[in-house]
């Protein structure tokens with residue numbers, strides 16, 4: 001299906017939904033129109049919970065506060081300044097502005113570097129509690145526990161409010177659907193799946209989360225503003241923890257990560273609540289609570305996906321996924337002129353490490369590490385287990401990791417820069433365990449890896465994926481270019497390693513950090529990776545720092561070897577020098593490891609000189 005056709009189809013469904021909203025007041029009784037107007041607005045806020053929780057992986061209990069920002073802005077302005085067209089615009093601006101301010105502060109606290117997902121959830125949990133207390137303590141200004149009521153509002157009929165609320169819900173749902181299906185929307189899933197990999201692909205995940213949080217705050221505030229205009233009453237409960245949690249429950253019941261599930265979850269449960277809560281106040285809460293627990297246990301994906309699966313299974317539409325369905329993305333090689341990799345400024349080293357130390361409390365894992373590496377060099381970092389090799393890789397790829405010393409990439413001191421900023425300086429890091437996006441396809445993983453260079457569209461999906469020559473070479477050599485539509489979790493271990501290497505090369509790095517890229521690979525796969533690495537250094541001029549335990553492999557491909565032992569460099573020289581070194585034999589003999597110099601003579605177990 002072409003992009004134009006896909007978007008037309010989404011708009012056609014949106015028009016149908018608008019038609020149903022228009023018909024609503026003609027087929028529903030007055031009571032239902034009245035209750036559903038509120039439910040439609042609640043559904044829009046539930047949609048924001050789904051965007052944050054279902055797509056971005058942030059469980060939030062505080063979306064009620066943004067709804068209250070919009071509602072209270074209207075209530076306060078219309079109560080204390082009277083209703084007029086100018087004041088209506090002012091109230092909307094204050095509601096949206098207030099929500100943005102709160103979201104910016106909470107977003108900064110919750111999503112800034114180093115904050116865990118649990119920490120973010122706790123902050124969103126505290127938010128409605130604080131907001132409710134503020135409203136309670138506002139005296140006559142906020143109406144305290146009674147809230148504000150009896151203020152003037154827009155002179156609209158009940159039907160018009162229903163249409164307004166319904167149109168707003170259809171508009172935000174359609175927009176959200178288009179965005180989550182787009183290339184930019186895929187970034188949300190990538191962050192949820194593997195935030196660490198995103199950061200090491202140069203993506204500022206904190207910024208992305210804050211931007212989505214801000215957008216969700218605006219939607220919540222507008223919904224709250226419409227609610228206040230229609231209900232002409234606002235109360236602290238709108239900002240409360242109970243409403244915030246109800247939004248989460250509706251989202252979970254409907255099916256998080258589906259957009260429509262939470263919308264229908266909110267509509268149905270809120271509408272039924274209005275009908276039954278009056279008659280059976282305690283029983284109704286009990287029913288909803290029990291249903292929530294049952295759905296979480298039996299259908300963790302929520303009810304909507306299950307409802308969709310039943311007719312598809314009955315009609316036999318659920319077919320076995322072919323091993324490699326046709327690719328929807330075509331690969332091409334970037335012209336040399338189009339590549340944007342960081343240039344090495346002068347003849348200086350691509351990587352310079354001076355006096356680097358890393359301490360964990362009293363444990364000195366790295367001490368006084370000094371070395372330089374140039375473009376076109378393949379430097380292997382070897383040493384027994386626990387020598388500090390991976391820790392050194394971490395220090396080079398993340399400015400916050402080291403305890404002392406300086407690291408300069410392509411002439412730029414990395415200072416305390418986070419991983420995504422180090423990527424911008426030209427660092428590419430491949431992890432020890434293959435680190436890809438398991439639920440995304442090969443092509444989608446590569447698209448995410450290119451997102452730093454080619455800003456992804458907010459509404460369309462690219463059909464072409466231009467990649468640097470080095471990444472194309474890995475894909476062609478390993479055959480991954482014929483499996484572009486295969487989800488990453490179905491790939492073999494070796495293919496996942498190759499995919500991660502291609503993703504890192506798609507960043508156009510100048511300094512490539514590879515942590516045991518051949519671990520668990522077959523001999524053929526190891527030879528393939530070896531040939532690729534030689535090509536990357538000799539032909540592409542990359543500076544490669546390789547951590548490797550397969551010492552025969554190291555001997556075959558390295559231009560230089562650095563031996564690390566107990567956090568210190570004990571030798572830095574050519575392969576021949578290292579092979580001939582008595583010191584290296586002692587290091588490996590002391591560790592019980594076979595050693596790089598195992599063919600040069602029997603090892604003698606001796607203590608390392610201090």
Ligand SMILES: Nc1ncnc2c1ncn2[C@@H]1O[C@H](COP(=O)(O)OP(=O)(O)OP(=O)(O)O)[C@@H](O)[C@H]1O
Pocket residue numbers: 360363365383384385386387388389390391392
């Ligand atoms: N976060 C941490 N907290 C405390 N100690 C740590 C931490 N990370 C690493 N270490 C310690 O630092 C030492 C070096 O670990 P590192 O993983 O860098 O070694 P390595 O040479 O890569 O080992 P291997 O070859 O087994 O991967 C180990 O003793 C490890 O226990």
